[in-house]
Amino acid sequence: MSFVNLKQLAGELGLSSSTVSRAMRDSYEISTATRERVQTVARQLNYQPNPFAGSLRNNVTKTIGVVLPQVDNHFFSLAINGIEEVAQQNGYHVLIYLTHDSGEQEKAVAKYLTGGRVDGVLMALASGTRSVAHLEKLRQRGLPLVLFDRVSDSLNTATVTTDDYTSSYQATEHLLRAGSRTIAHLQVSGTLSIGNKRLHGYMAALHDHRIPYDAGLVLNGSGSNADSLRKIKNLLQQRPDIDGIFASVERLALSSYQACQQLGRAIPQDIKIVGFSNMETASLLAPSLTTITQPAYAIGKEAARILFQSIIKHKPVLPAHSMVLKSELVARASTATL
Amino acid sequence: MSFVNLKQLAGELGLSSSTVSRAMRDSYEISTATRERVQTVARQLNYQPNPFAGSLRNNVTKTIGVVLPQVDNHFFSLAINGIEEVAQQNGYHVLIYLTHDSGEQEKAVAKYLTGGRVDGVLMALASGTRSVAHLEKLRQRGLPLVLFDRVSDSLNTATVTTDDYTSSYQATEHLLRAGSRTIAHLQVSGTLSIGNKRLHGYMAALHDHRIPYDAGLVLNGSGSNADSLRKIKNLLQQRPDIDGIFASVERLALSSYQACQQLGRAIPQDIKIVGFSNMETASLLAPSLTTITQPAYAIGKEAARILFQSIIKHKPVLPAHSMVLKSELVARASTATL
DNA sequence: TTGAAAGCGTTACCAC
DNA sequence: GTGGTAACGCTTTCAA
Numbered sequence: 001m002s003f004v005n006l007k008q009l010a011g012e013l014g015l016s017s018s019t020v021s022r023a024m025r026d027s028y029e030i031s032t033a034t035r036e037r038v039q040t041v042a043r044q045l046n047y048q049p050n051p052f053a054g055s056l057r058n059n060v061t062k063t064i065g066v067v068l069p070q071v072d073n074h075f076f077s078l079a080i081n082g083i084e085e086v087a088q089q090n091g092y093h094v095l096i097y098l099t100h101d102s103g104e105q106e107k108a109v110a111k112y113l114t115g116g117r118v119d120g121v122l123m124a125l126a127s128g129t130r131s132v133a134h135l136e137k138l139r140q141r142g143l144p145l146v147l148f149d150r151v152s153d154s155l156n157t158a159t160v161t162t163d164d165y166t167s168s169y170q171a172t173e174h175l176l177r178a179g180s181r182t183i184a185h186l187q188v189s190g191t192l193s194i195g196n197k198r199l200h201g202y203m204a205a206l207h208d209h210r211i212p213y214d215a216g217l218v219l220n221g222s223g224s225n226a227d228s229l230r231k232i233k234n235l236l237q238q239r240p241d242i243d244g245i246f247a248s249v250e251r252l253a254l255s256s257y258q259a260c261q262q263l264g265r266a267i268p269q270d271i272k273i274v275g276f277s278n279m280e281t282a283s284l285l286a287p288s289l290t291t292i293t294q295p296a297y298a299i300g301k302e303a304a305r306i307l308f309q310s311i312i313k314h315k316p317v318l319p320a321h322s323m324v325l326k327s328e329l330v331a332r333a334s335t336a337t338l
Numbered sequence: 339m340s341f342v343n344l345k346q347l348a349g350e351l352g353l354s355s356s357t358v359s360r361a362m363r364d365s366y367e368i369s370t371a372t373r374e375r376v377q378t379v380a381r382q383l384n385y386q387p388n389p390f391a392g393s394l395r396n397n398v399t400k401t402i403g404v405v406l407p408q409v410d411n412h413f414f415s416l417a418i419n420g421i422e423e424v425a426q427q428n429g430y431h432v433l434i435y436l437t438h439d440s441g442e443q444e445k446a447v448a449k450y451l452t453g454g455r456v457d458g459v460l461m462a463l464a465s466g467t468r469s470v471a472h473l474e475k476l477r478q479r480g481l482p483l484v485l486f487d488r489v490s491d492s493l494n495t496a497t498v499t500t501d502d503y504t505s506s507y508q509a510t511e512h513l514l515r516a517g518s519r520t521i522a523h524l525q526v527s528g529t530l531s532i533g534n535k536r537l538h539g540y541m542a543a544l545h546d547h548r549i550p551y552d553a554g555l556v557l558n559g560s561g562s563n564a565d566s567l568r569k570i571k572n573l574l575q576q577r578p579d580i581d582g583i584f585a586s587v588e589r590l591a592l593s594s595y596q597a598c599q600q601l602g603r604a605i606p607q608d609i610k611i612v613g614f615s616n617m618e619t620a621s622l623l624a625p626s627l628t629t630i631t632q633p634a635y636a637i638g639k640e641a642a643r644i645l646f647q648s649i650i651k652h653k654p655v656l657p658a659h660s661m662v663l664k665s666e667l668v669a670r671a672s673t674a675t676l
Numbered sequence: 677t678t679g680a681a682a683g684c685g686t687t688a689c690c691a692c
Numbered sequence: 693g694t695g696g697t698a699a700c701g702c703t704t705t706c707a708a
Contacts, residue, residue: 017695048452051453057688354680356680367677388702
């Protein structure tokens with residue numbers, strides 16, 4: 001077993017590097033005979049082209065960067081599945097970076113990425129992100145960028161999101177119809193647009209049902225799971241009139257379950273709960289959880305598809321390429337009417 | 339905002355590329371004055387070294403490859419968290435590849451990786467993997483390789499695993515003590531060592547409790563979720579005497595729940611269930627699931643740590659570096675005695 | 677303390 | 693149809 005480079009392979013074949021290079025890439029200007037001879041020997045000698053030499057020469061990395069807040073989360077891991085699949089189809093490699101929802105880490109990653117390590121970037125913003133200046137740099141550098149799920153509107157690029165406003169409106173209305181009157185809203189971030197849209201859907205539903213908006217019912221649930229649990233328990237104790245919870249992310253729905261369990265509140269009798277979630281096992285919870293399910297896998301695929309169209313056609317990613325996919329409300333026992 | 343390379347930066351400074359290169363890398367042979375001047379201007383001009391030029395020159399990629407069967411799975415996503423953290427600490431980038439449990443895809447990925455794209459590889463084998471010849475090539479190429487969780491013993495390298503035999507023994511014994519007598523075992527793979535160890539722990543516990551081993555109670559649950567569900571339902575219908583299930587992976591435990599739900603078998607009254615799982619929400623299931631929880635995050639961290647020690651010290655990864663971490667059995671309602 | 681030049685492995689232009 | 697050569701951006705001898 002040996003490992004050779006192009007030059008050695010050429011030597012072995014009694015050909016020049018240029019010819020071998022062309023033969024390996026199925027160039028039309030090479031005779032079928034030599035092409036086959038070259039490829040056979042290349043296989044025998046286990047020739048593998050050095051990817052960095054090619055990248056250096058052609059300014060093409062065949063790699064995309066994926067920047068995510070977390071991965072231990074059904075939404076993001078499904079999205080990665082979609083992304084990876086499209087990347088593999090296109091012969092691309094996937095670099096993954098986790099920000100753990102820290103704006104600082106996101107900045108650091110963006111800086112790496114401006115170094116030219118990738119041909120394009122897919123990103124879901126960290127909840128800790130305030131400014132998007134670091135992403136502007138990416139774009140100035142000419143790197144296509146597609147944001148998904150946790151997006152910013154102040155960036156002149158494509159986004160792939162779900163109909164957050166509408167589905168939040170529906171979720172809230174669902175609670176109202178099930179009989180809830182005092183509905184808490186658990187946010188994941190006050191700064192990301194996703195947080196705002198979900199909040200506004202909630203507010204609009206309340207308004208349409210003539211229920212006054214009460215800012216004291218909106219909780220920012222960022223931080224660790226333990227933090228969230230504590231905050232939710234506090235809220236439920238201070239506001240015993242709460243009879244419904246709308247959790248804007250899966251994690252907070254589950255923390256709500258735990259809070260209710262620990263405080264002895266019965267779901268759905270005392271409190272009804274609905275949450276965004278991509279758990280396959282929502283139906284196996286006690287009680288089964290009413291969810292708004294996002295098409296996470298499709299989101300990943302579409303975001304990747306938009307990115308690759310830009311990369312391959314050498315055209316910028318435009319806001320006009322943005323997509324909005326539909327989420328689905330699945331009613332289960334946690335919002336059952338009594 | 340401009341983007342410059344080393345030569346342009348040198349031109350701007352009125353210095354040679356060599357000097358600037360040295361100054362950027364804090365070489366001792368550069369005067370403090372010039373070093374600071376260089377670094378200041380570099381920051382101003384937004385200089386980012388081309389990573390491929392460096393890799394080509396130094397034969398170092400500052401990148402590791404992580405090859406996984408799936409990522410939409412609590413165990414693997416927690417492991418990635420651990421891996422990514424250690425990689426970031428060491429200033430390394432992480433390329434991720436999903437095999438979807440296909441041996442063919444794993445081979446293809448291994449081939450990419452032998453191309454010199456990474457400095458080392460972390461891997462959990464696909465259940466579809468039969469031979470490990472493609473991994474031998476990685477090692478012959480001189481690439482450090484650390485296997486975790488789904489490992490092969492026939493490869494002369496380090497592995498990070500949990501005490502699968504012991505915890506399977508405990509899980510089975512737990513079911514026996516809870517009163518189960520006819521216990522099905524749901525395997526994920528008959529070929530991976532993890533499958534064998536878990537099977538043998540199960541068999542040993544049966545043996546020690548003088549219960550004859552019955553091969554008809556062992557089910558191979560590979561394939562899609564729908565496949566698994568169908569197989570499990572079949573088994574339960576053909577063998578109505580089954581009063582216990584030991585699922586060797588999380589997915590199969592959940593499919594068992596669904597099977598029982600659909601067949602109207604009560605857990606734990608009719609059938610008791612224990613499964614390997616890293617779900618945070620095992621306690622929220624109906625009924626709450628008795629689990630063997632693996633230290634997934636720690637496994638990822640340790641595997642990465644072993645890999646980086648090898649990369650940084652330029653020493654091979656040896657079987658002697660292997661680690662076995664402990665899993666924890668958490669008894670919950672799904673195995674409660676009546 | 678600094679500079680010139682070779683070379684990492686590949687591709688693409690230009691000859692032939 | 694094939695070969696020579698320059699160039700991608702960087703680091704590292706070797707010289708000065």
